[in-house]
Amino acid sequence: MLNKYARAFFTRVLTPFAALLLRWGVSPDAVTLVGTAGSVAGALVFFPRGEFFWGTITITLFIFSDLVDGNMARQAGTSNKWGAFLDSTLDRVADAAIFGGLALWYAGKGDNDLLCAVSILCLASGQVVSYTKARAESLGLPCKVSGLVERAERLVITLVAAGVAGLHTFGVSYVQWLLPVALWVVGVGSLVTVLQRMLTVRREAFEAAALAARGTDDARES
Ligand SMILES: CCCCCCCC/C=C\CCCCCCCC(=O)OC[C@H](COP(=O)(O)OP(=O)(O)OC[C@H]1O[C@@H](n2ccc(N)nc2=O)[C@H](O)[C@@H]1O)OC(=O)CCCCCCC/C=C\CCCCCCCC
Numbered sequence: 280m281l282n283k284y285a286r287a288f289f290t291r292v293l294t295p296f297a298a299l300l301l302r303w304g305v306s307p308d309a310v311t312l313v314g315t316a317g318s319v320a321g322a323l324v325f326f327p328r329g330e331f332f333w334g335t336i337t338i339t340l341f342i343f344s345d346l347v348d349g350n351m352a353r354q355a356g357t358s359n360k361w362g363a364f365l366d367s368t369l370d371r372v373a374d375a376a377i378f379g380g381l382a383l384w385y386a387g388k389g390d391n392d393l394l395c396a397v398s399i400l401c402l403a404s405g406q407v408v409s410y411t412k413a414r415a416e417s418l419g420l421p422c423k424v425s426g427l428v429e430r431a432e433r434l435v436i437t438l439v440a441a442g443v444a445g446l447h448t449f450g451v452s453y454v455q456w457l458l459p460v461a462l463w464v465v466g467v468g469s470l471v472t473v474l475q476r477m478l479t480v481r482r483e484a485f486e487a488a489a490l491a492a493r494g495t496d497d498a499r500e501s
């Protein structure tokens with residue numbers, strides 16, 4: 280949903296910045312790499328220590344690189360399969376660090392086995408959501424459904440909740456409950472998304488097989 284509705288807005292806002300980076304000689308690949316390194320560092324330095332506010336601020340600053348890199352590649356006319364592969368692969372690395380960082384907090388000082396398990400569920404199910412589409416596309420099937428919770432939703436829900444929950448450190452009360460709720464929403468939502476995509480790909484696979492069988496029959500008859 281966010282991918283569909285917010286992308287146009289962010290493209291308009293980030294285009295001048297992307298153009299400036301290109302003028303400075305920065306490449307889209309460099310932005311992808313630095314953005315990922317920053318997101319991973321923010322997640323693994325701050326989240327395992329329970330510093331959710333600063334972790335979220337750092338990750339948010341770097342994660343927008345994921346919108347800038349493609350924008351730069353399109354402006355420069357250099358979008359290519361390597362860039363698409365690098366972008367998607369490093370997205371998985373950043374996602375693993377974010378939910379891994381939260382799991383480490385709950386496994387350690389956060390001392391909550393259930394929320395540690397829910398963070399791992401978010402990590403694993405989010406990766407499977409992405410895998411369903413990647414594998415379907417590699418088999419020539421379009422996977423024509425985005426599903427309930429795409430990557431942008433997973434990140435926005437988690438980061439807004441973590442950022443606000445982190446205000447607890449500055450004395451704001453009644454905000455810590457937001458992060459557990461967000462993790463449950465993302466974990467269960469991602470499972471639903473996996474199911475939605477699997478059912479869509481199953482239908483697409485059977486339709487493709489039926490079409491191929493009809494083609495063979497037609498060829499035999501003529
Ligand atoms: C009180 C609290 C207030 C909080 C307010 C928070 C407001 C934030 C609200 C909304 C943020 C909305 C984010 C919207 C996301 C937009 C949707 C979207 O576009 O998502 C997808 C993208 C990028 O996807 P992708 O990488 O696939 O696209 P690209 O454009 O890069 O194109 C890829 C192609 O480009 C080519 N290419 C790429 C790279 C390369 N090197 N070479 C290439 O050639 C190639 O062809 C590729 O195929 O983005 C995301 O998924 C990232 C989502 C970002 C989410 C930000 C989350 C931040 C949210 C909240 C932070 C809150 C902080 C709160 C602090 C609270 C304190 C009180």
Ligand SMILES: O=P([O-])([O-])O[C@@H]1[C@@H](O)[C@H](O)[C@@H](O)[C@H](O)[C@@H]1O
Nearest residue numbers: 366367370408409412428429430
């Ligand atoms: O499938 P999903 O994980 O929700 O979202 C995906 C991103 O995570 C991936 O990195 C991108 O390349 C895909 O185009 C798609 O947007």
Ligand SMILES: [Mg+2]
Nearest residue numbers: 345346349366
């Ligand atoms: Mg990107």
Ligand SMILES: [Mg+2]
Nearest residue numbers: 345366367370
């Ligand atoms: Mg990306």
